[in-house]
Amino acid sequence: MNNNFFEVLRAGINTTYQDNGRFHMQHFGVAPGGCMDLKSFVIANALVGNSSQEGVLEFAYQGPLLKLAKGETKIAITGNVIFQIIKINNEKVNGECNRTYNLKEGEQIDILATKESIYGYLAIEGGFDLKPFCKSVSVLARAQIGPNEGKKIKNNDKVNFKRNSSNEKNFTTKVISEKKEIIRVLQGSQFNYFSKQSQDNFFKKYYKITNLTDRMGMRLEGPSISNIISANIRSEGITKGAIQVPADGQPIILLTDYPTIGGYPKISNIISADYHVLVQKVPGEKVLFKNVELREAEQLYKEHLNNISETIKKIKEIN
Amino acid sequence: MIKKLSNIGDCGVVCDFGDEVNQKINAGVIQLFHYIKEEVSKGKIEGILNYTPSYNKLIINFDLKKIKSSQIIDFIKSVNFSELNFSKNKKEWIIPICYDLELDLEKISKTLKIDKNEIINIHLNTTFFIYMVGFIPGHPFMGDLGSKLFLERLKTPRVKLPPGSVGIVEKFCNIYPYESPGGWNIIGRTPTKLFDKKNETQPCLLSPGDTVKFKSISKKEFENLYNE
Numbered sequence: 322m323n324n325n326f327f328e329v330l331r332a333g334i335n336t337t338y339q340d341n342g343r344f345h346m347q348h349f350g351v352a353p354g355g356c357m358d359l360k361s362f363v364i365a366n367a368l369v370g371n372s373s374q375e376g377v378l379e380f381a382y383q384g385p386l387l388k389l390a391k392g393e394t395k396i397a398i399t400g401n402v403i404f405q406i407i408k409i410n411n412e413k414v415n416g417e418c419n420r421t422y423n424l425k426e427g428e429q430i431d432i433l434a435t436k437e438s439i440y441g442y443l444a445i446e447g448g449f450d451l452k453p454f455c456k457s458v459s460v461l462a463r464a465q466i467g468p469n470e471g472k473k474i475k476n477n478d479k480v481n482f483k484r485n486s487s488n489e490k491n492f493t494t495k496v497i498s499e500k501k502e503i504i505r506v507l508q509g510s511q512f513n514y515f516s517k518q519s520q521d522n523f524f525k526k527y528y529k530i531t532n533l534t535d536r537m538g539m540r541l542e543g544p545s546i547s548n549i550i551s552a553n554i555r556s557e558g559i560t561k562g563a564i565q566v567p568a569d570g571q572p573i574i575l576l577t578d579y580p581t582i583g584g585y586p587k588i589s590n591i592i593s594a595d596y597h598v599l600v601q602k603v604p605g606e607k608v609l610f611k612n613v614e615l616r617e618a619e620q621l622y623k624e625h626l627n628n629i630s631e632t633i634k635k636i637k638e639i640n
Numbered sequence: 641m642i643k644k645l646s647n648i649g650d651c652g653v654v655c656d657f658g659d660e661v662n663q664k665i666n667a668g669v670i671q672l673f674h675y676i677k678e679e680v681s682k683g684k685i686e687g688i689l690n691y692t693p694s695y696n697k698l699i700i701n702f703d704l705k706k707i708k709s710s711q712i713i714d715f716i717k718s719v720n721f722s723e724l725n726f727s728k729n730k731k732e733w734i735i736p737i738c739y740d741l742e743l744d745l746e747k748i749s750k751t752l753k754i755d756k757n758e759i760i761n762i763h764l765n766t767t768f769f770i771y772m773v774g775f776i777p778g779h780p781f782m783g784d785l786g787s788k789l790f791l792e793r794l795k796t797p798r799v800k801l802p803p804g805s806v807g808i809v810e811k812f813c814n815i816y817p818y819e820s821p822g823g824w825n826i827i828g829r830t831p832t833k834l835f836d837k838k839n840e841t842q843p844c845l846l847s848p849g850d851t852v853k854f855k856s857i858s859k860k861e862f863e864n865l866y867n868e
Contacts (some may be wrong), residue, residue, distance in 0.1 A: 347691070555696055558652065558701075563649065615647055618650040
């Protein structure tokens with residue numbers, strides 16, 4: 322047991338430990354959770370040479386200010402993030418995403434903001450020193466499940482990590498931005514609960530992302546979707562990315578920390594290949610839903626995975 | 641038994657057992673749930689991540705990297721329901737309840753025109769069946785109460801209920817595992833922890849398909865058990 326750690330000088334708005342999620346527990350009411358943008362998560366770990374499932378710090382909007390109090394390490398930040406490395410002599414170096422930095426004891430990382438996106442990721446070589454709960458280090462803050470007593474990072478917390486960095490080399494890769502307004506969906510099991518006009522509107526009109534958006538769900542605003550059968554269904558298990566429509570006609574997309582059971586009819590489901598693009602959209606942005614078939618969605622996911630593999634293959638040493 | 645099998649998004653399959661809510665239909669759901677859970681833990685099928693039973697459906701979520709809907713559907717179609725044993729996984733629980741810590745008994749008694757003690761007796765004499773667990777960790781949806789006690793939800797849900805609050809609505813009974821908002825009629829409180837984050841091997845006490853009977857305890861007993 323070493324005692325390498327960062328001191329949290331500023332926690333940021335919604336900074337939590339996350340990995341790829343906690344499974345086999347939805348029947349007990351525990352949502353999988355995990356990183357919102359799994360692509361950025363996987364790339365962050367790959368840059369620092371970790372396994373793809375190692376826990377990272379996820380932050381939203383404003384990230385943490387961390388001081389390396391003990392040890393030395395290599396870090397990588399992914400997403401679209403503005404940050405600085407503050408040297409011991411107070412010199413500030415503007416950081417670049419998708420590359421690694423070696424940090425010495427006493428240096429700080431100041432994660433100022435995510436740019437035109439919500440979530441960013443900080444991975445550390447060797448990983449954070451965390452106690453998993455049911456095989457995952459993802460924090461489900463609403464139910465206070467996971468490491469750090471299931472809570473968000475607070476000021477003055479200690480962020481422990483497993484080991485010092487093993488080499489001085491730095492690495493980088495190029496991540497192609499996938500920003501787009503079209504989000505592809507598959508029709509939901511209750512698609513026919515909605516009027517013909519509403520179904521048409523759903524695929525032709527813009528829906529705006531509102532402020533009521535967090536890790537659990539994203540509320541949209543747009544042409545009202547009218548239900549012609551029943552505004553409630555028997556409560557049933559939820560799937561990530563389900564778009565449910567309560568009686569008020571405004572859709573809610575259920576995101577990573579979703580309630581495990583719900584009783585509103587669902588008009589569609591976000592396809593897996595577009596989920597990471599959707600969750601990075603900020604309130605005020607608009608989306609246009611496009612209907613695809615199952616086979617196409619599966620093919621698009623394959624391409625998405627290939628795209629991640631290519632990005633990882635292109636990781637090269639910085640000279 | 642299964643009326644319809646279909647995909648839900650590209651990483652989920654829904655096994656629909658029909659529209660009704662009763663214990664017979666739900667028993668089929670639970671049977672399939674236990675079967676899939678066991679097959680997954682034995683490593684017989686790869687890629688399944690979650691299996692969530694509800695009143696009349698089982699939703700299976702999977703890792704699209706490893707498996708796809710059509711393969712899950714074929715797997716479900718191959719299940720021989722007549723060979724499944726429902727009762728072998730079933731546990732019977734006795735859960736203590738303190739009716740002195742109620743919030744709505746007086747009001748319920750007036751609405752239903754039934755004496756408070758009779759309401760308590762009906763509740764104590766009901767063997768509850770757990771249809772599903774969820775919404776939040778450890779939260780059971782149980783039934784069936786006799787029609788004499790059928791009530792609607794509160795018009796305005798309470799902002800904060802203490803953990804362990806036991807509520808009734810229609811033929812259902814639930815227990816709030818955490819301090820949380822809630823719209824059910826509260827008839828008592830249990831000191832039993834339904835979800836224990838310190839218990840890594842079995843954090844959740846109740847499982848879908850189990851049964852629950854309540855046992856009346858005093859305020860003093862409640863406090864002793866709660867502080868244990």
